[in-house]
Amino acid sequence: MGRKEDQDKVQSVLELLKKQAPLTLKQEKFCNKACVERFLKAKGDSVKKAAKQLRNCLSWRDSIGTDNLIADEFSAELAEGIAYVAGHDDELRPVMIFRIKQDYQKNNSQKLFTRLLVFTLEVAIQTMAKNVDQFVLLLDASFFRSASAFMNMLLSTLKIISDYYPGRVHKAFIIDPPSMFSYLWKGMKPFIEYSQLVLVVSSLDFEESFEFNDYTSYPRVTSLRFDPSSIPSTKLGPCSSSRFSFTVSHSCDSVKPWYLSLTDTSASKVGPTNSSQISLGPVISPLNARSQSFASPIDRGLRRNDNFIRKGFFPSTPMPQKTQSLDPSMIHHPRTPKPSFLQSPALFFRKDYQVSRVEKSRDSFQSFLKFYRRPYDEMIYRSKMKPPLGGLISIVSPQLKRRHMSISQRF
Incomplete structure (x- = not known):
C-alpha cells in the first residue's frame, strides 16, 4: 500500500x-x-x-546551460586537477575531490565556479551504477589561508547541492581547514541542511598510515621513484680521506650499509703534526672533529694545555653564605602518583558524542584516504566522461589510428 x-x-x-x-x-x-x-x-x-x-x-x-557543459571549457582546471572524480568506493559511490585554491574565485567569476561544480557533479552522476544515487565529497581546504573565504565557498557549494541535487550527498569531508574555521563552522552548522553529513578531518592524523601503496598503476608516478637497478655497479670497499674514514659494506640488504668513523691518526690530522707545533693551533680529532667556526669558545682553545682552567666570560655573582643548615629528613621529594583510571574530573561531565567525535571522523575517512592520496591523472579522469560532457576528446579517441590516404584515394 x-x-x-x-x-x-x-x-x-x-x-x-x-x-x-x-x-x-x-x-x-x-x-x-x-x-x-x-x-x-x-x-x-x-x-x-x-x-x-x-x-x-x-x-x-x-x-x-547544463546541456552545453563540455570538458573543453575547463581545460586549465582539468590540467591542474582542481575538481575531478577520483574513483568509486566499496559501495560504488563516486568520490569527488575539490582542490580549489583561495585565489581561484578572485581570478574567476562565480558563474565559472558554479559551472565547474555542476560539470563535476554531472560527470559523477554519469559514472553511477544503476542502483547508486549518492556520491562522496572530499574538500581539500589546505590551499585556503582565510577561514571566511573557505566558508563562503563551502556554503555556496552545499547550497547548490541541497537545492538542485537533493538526496545525493552520502558524506562530505573537509580536510585541513584553516585554524579559525572550527569556530565559524560551529556557529553556521545549525543553519546548514547537510551539516550532519559533513565531517572535519586532519591529514596529520593519518601520517603513519601506509596502507595505500597503489602507485604501481600510475606510470607517471612510478617513473619518479627510486630504482636501484638504474644505478651502475661500483666497487664497494673502504674509502679514507684526510679527515674521515668511509666504509661501505658488501651486503646491500643491510639497513645501514655505510659506516663513518673519525680516525685520530697522523694521516687524518689537519695542521701541524709535530708536537712542538701543537701550541700553534688545534688538532682535528674525534673530540674536536667539527668546524672551528661552529665550535664553542672553549673547544677553540688549547685542549692539550693541562693548566687550562674553564671559566666563563663574565664573572659570576657570588653566592650568599649559608646562614642555617637544613635537615635532610625535612626535604620532601615528589613522588610519582599512583595510576588511576580517572585521569580528570572533567570526564564526569563529558558526553559520549564529544569523546567519540574525532574517532568517528577518523574511522569514516579511513576508507576514503586512498582517494585523497592517489595522484591525479588527467587522462584517467577524462576516460570517465561520456558524450557530450567529454567534449571532442571523448568523441575522437587519441588512440584512433587513421590510414594514410594517397592522392588518388582523396579525389
Missing part, C-alpha cells in the same frame, strides 16, 4: 509540473521516478513543495 502511495505522489508532482508549463524531452528524461522521489523526500513528502522545487531546478539548469 505504501508503494502505491509513493507512485501516486510521483504522478501528482509530474502533473503539477505539466500544468505550469509543458516539459521538453530532456526535462522529461531528467524528471524520472527516482528524481521525483528524491525531491519528495527532501520536502517531507509534500507534493506542492516538491513540485515547486523541481520547477526551480529545471529553470536553474536551463539558465546554467
Whole structure:
C-alpha cells in the first residue's frame, strides 16, 4: 500500500509540473521516478513543495546551460586537477575531490565556479551504477589561508547541492581547514541542511598510515621513484680521506650499509703534526672533529694545555653564605602518583558524542584516504566522461589510428 502511495505522489508532482508549463524531452528524461522521489523526500513528502522545487531546478539548469557543459571549457582546471572524480568506493559511490585554491574565485567569476561544480557533479552522476544515487565529497581546504573565504565557498557549494541535487550527498569531508574555521563552522552548522553529513578531518592524523601503496598503476608516478637497478655497479670497499674514514659494506640488504668513523691518526690530522707545533693551533680529532667556526669558545682553545682552567666570560655573582643548615629528613621529594583510571574530573561531565567525535571522523575517512592520496591523472579522469560532457576528446579517441590516404584515394 505504501508503494502505491509513493507512485501516486510521483504522478501528482509530474502533473503539477505539466500544468505550469509543458516539459521538453530532456526535462522529461531528467524528471524520472527516482528524481521525483528524491525531491519528495527532501520536502517531507509534500507534493506542492516538491513540485515547486523541481520547477526551480529545471529553470536553474536551463539558465546554467547544463546541456552545453563540455570538458573543453575547463581545460586549465582539468590540467591542474582542481575538481575531478577520483574513483568509486566499496559501495560504488563516486568520490569527488575539490582542490580549489583561495585565489581561484578572485581570478574567476562565480558563474565559472558554479559551472565547474555542476560539470563535476554531472560527470559523477554519469559514472553511477544503476542502483547508486549518492556520491562522496572530499574538500581539500589546505590551499585556503582565510577561514571566511573557505566558508563562503563551502556554503555556496552545499547550497547548490541541497537545492538542485537533493538526496545525493552520502558524506562530505573537509580536510585541513584553516585554524579559525572550527569556530565559524560551529556557529553556521545549525543553519546548514547537510551539516550532519559533513565531517572535519586532519591529514596529520593519518601520517603513519601506509596502507595505500597503489602507485604501481600510475606510470607517471612510478617513473619518479627510486630504482636501484638504474644505478651502475661500483666497487664497494673502504674509502679514507684526510679527515674521515668511509666504509661501505658488501651486503646491500643491510639497513645501514655505510659506516663513518673519525680516525685520530697522523694521516687524518689537519695542521701541524709535530708536537712542538701543537701550541700553534688545534688538532682535528674525534673530540674536536667539527668546524672551528661552529665550535664553542672553549673547544677553540688549547685542549692539550693541562693548566687550562674553564671559566666563563663574565664573572659570576657570588653566592650568599649559608646562614642555617637544613635537615635532610625535612626535604620532601615528589613522588610519582599512583595510576588511576580517572585521569580528570572533567570526564564526569563529558558526553559520549564529544569523546567519540574525532574517532568517528577518523574511522569514516579511513576508507576514503586512498582517494585523497592517489595522484591525479588527467587522462584517467577524462576516460570517465561520456558524450557530450567529454567534449571532442571523448568523441575522437587519441588512440584512433587513421590510414594514410594517397592522392588518388582523396579525389
